[in-house]
Amino acid sequence: MRARVLLIDDDPGLSEVIELLLSREGYGVERAGTLKAGIARSGAAGIDLVITDLKLPDGTGLDAIREIRGVHPALPIIMITSYSSMESAIGALRAGAVDYLIKPFDNDELLHAVARALNERRITRENAVLKRNLKSAYGAWPIVGESPGIRRVLELIRKAAPTDASVLISGESGTGKELAAAALHYASPRAEGPFISVQCGALARDAQETELFGYAPRAGERREGLIREAGGGTLFLDEIAELAPAVQVKLLHLLEEKSAQPPSGADVRIIAATHRDLAAAVDRGQFRKDLYYRLNVISIQVPPLRERGPDRLLLARHFAERHARKLGKRVGGFDAEFSAFL
Numbered sequence: 001m002r003a004r005v006l007l008i009d010d011d012p013g014l015s016e017v018i019e020l021l022l023s024r025e026g027y028g029v030e031r032a033g034t035l036k037a038g039i040a041r042s043g044a045a046g047i048d049l050v051i052t053d054l055k056l057p058d059g060t061g062l063d064a065i066r067e068i069r070g071v072h073p074a075l076p077i078i079m080i081t082s083y084s085s086m087e088s089a090i091g092a093l094r095a096g097a098v099d100y101l102i103k104p105f106d107n108d109e110l111l112h113a114v115a116r117a118l119n120e121r122r123i124t125r126e127n128a129v130l131k132r133n134l135k136s137a138y139g140a141w142p143i144v145g146e147s148p149g150i151r152r153v154l155e156l157i158r159k160a161a162p163t164d165a166s167v168l169i170s171g172e173s174g175t176g177k178e179l180a181a182a183a184l185h186y187a188s189p190r191a192e193g194p195f196i197s198v199q200c201g202a203l204a205r206d207a208q209e210t211e212l213f214g215y216a217p218r219a220g221e222r223r224e225g226l227i228r229e230a231g232g233g234t235l236f237l238d239e240i241a242e243l244a245p246a247v248q249v250k251l252l253h254l255l256e257e258k259s260a261q262p263p264s265g266a267d268v269r270i271i272a273a274t275h276r277d278l279a280a281a282v283d284r285g286q287f288r289k290d291l292y293y294r295l296n297v298i299s300i301q302v303p304p305l306r307e308r309g310p311d312r313l314l315l316a317r318h319f320a321e322r323h324a325r326k327l328g329k330r331v332g333g334f335d336a337e338f339s340a341f342l
Contacts (some may be wrong), residue, residue, distance in 0.1 A: 035056045171304070209247050233268065
């Protein structure tokens with residue numbers, strides 16, 4: 001389905017040129033010659049992008065941005081301005097425009113701006129859908145089970161989620177440590193922010209620092225690391241014991257800065273996990289003691305399945321029903337022999 005662009009401009013010549021150019025690229029174009037008409041048409045179903053001139057007969061492009069953004073905050077807007085109105089261009093960006101074009105602009109410049117704005121809108125929508133799917137998949141309490149060990153895990157998650165404290169999750173491989181981390185995130189005030197999971201053991205030791213903290217290859221350039229990408233959300237560091245000593249030092253400084261004052265860097269909650277005995281690693285000099293205590297503010301131990309008794313049958317039913325729904329099948333249940341075996 002082709003994207004639809006609303007053009008608000010009272011210059012018939014320029015409007016015709018822009019409409020012809022966008023139509024040739026496969027976009028649908030609607031035109032409005034006044035601020036009032038543009039605001040009215042912006043509410044029409046299917047409008048994906050608005051392009052507005054700064055000067056309109058009954059107002060300005062800034063008025064259009066404020067009015068449209070007030071009703072449709074997710075609708076991207078590009079403003080067209082002139083050489084003599086750079087202050088208005090800056091004002092447009094502050095008001096919520098995603099881009100501005102200075103007259104005279106060439107065709108490629110316009111097409112690039114339109115493509116970029118629509119792509120960002122598509123990514124935002126996809127991220128919103130993904131976030132809803134994640135919430136639906138994890139649910140309020142994503143961990144299935146009623147055994148005493150799982151009840152303790154769920155109670156700790158309930159108490160720890162509203163805080164911003166670091167959490168250390170321990171447990172054997174396959175016990176659901178990432179699931180517990182996701183539950184903490186989606187039950188926290190950071191639930192609308194990103195949840196980024198990093199398998200520390202999968203990162204080459206010489207690449208860990210740049211992957212997590214980013215780097216500046218040249219003056220004026222910077223590649224943001226995963227810590228920055230998780231800003232406003234949660235960074236889950238699985239197999240934390242695999243971090244190189246130098247990276248442990250940088251992570252310690254990040255946590256110390258966060259606890260001492262509002263962070264000057266990324267605003268991120270750290271949740272770590274390990275299948276190893278991290279306290280023993282500290283005693284052997286393989287992991288920093290000060291970092292261990294910074295991470296282990298709240299400790300959650302996820303029990304293995306062999307210690308969860310009746311949870312085995314609950315989990316079997318849970319996975320059977322989930323996969324049956326995917327395949328469009330119905331599961332009547334398990335027979336007595338199989339249930340007894342579990």
